[in-house]
Amino acid sequence: MVSLLAVALGGALGASIRFGVNQLVVNVFNAPLFWSTLLVNVVGCFLMGQAYHYLHTHASISEPLRLFVTVGLLGALTTWSTFSMETVLMIQNDELTKAITYTVVTTFCCFFAFWLGVKV
Numbered sequence: 727m728v729s730l731l732a733v734a735l736g737g738a739l740g741a742s743i744r745f746g747v748n749q750l751v752v753n754v755f756n757a758p759l760f761w762s763t764l765l766v767n768v769v770g771c772f773l774m775g776q777a778y779h780y781l782h783t784h785a786s787i788s789e790p791l792r793l794f795v796t797v798g799l800l801g802a803l804t805t806w807s808t809f810s811m812e813t814v815l816m817i818q819n820d821e822l823t824k825a826i827t828y829t830v831v832t833t834f835c836c837f838f839a840f841w842l843g844v845k846v
């Protein structure tokens with residue numbers, strides 16, 4: 727039960743942060759939503775890399791805290807489903823080059839960010 731609560735609380739926090747970033751990017755910077763999705767995914771992957779490294783080198787960290795950070799907070803902060811939806815919408819709007827570029831950039835940046843997070 728404690729683990730479930732940890733995931734739920736982390737998820738609520740991660741989703742709230744993502745919502746705030748979306749609002750900031752779209753309403754303050756007047757940028758398309760996909761920039762927000764790219765930002766949270768890259769930052770989230772970097773933080774997941776850091777969390778992965780830290781949590782696997784510090785065995786004393788409790789399982790609920792591990793779940794709070796990885797599954798809850800960072801799992802809800804990042805969003806594969808929104809990325810997928812945005813890519814499909816680009817394709818449906820005959821923006822194939824944009825969709826391919828978005829997919830390649832997102833994939834490369836997220837993997838690189840995770841790797842960098844582990845190394846830093």
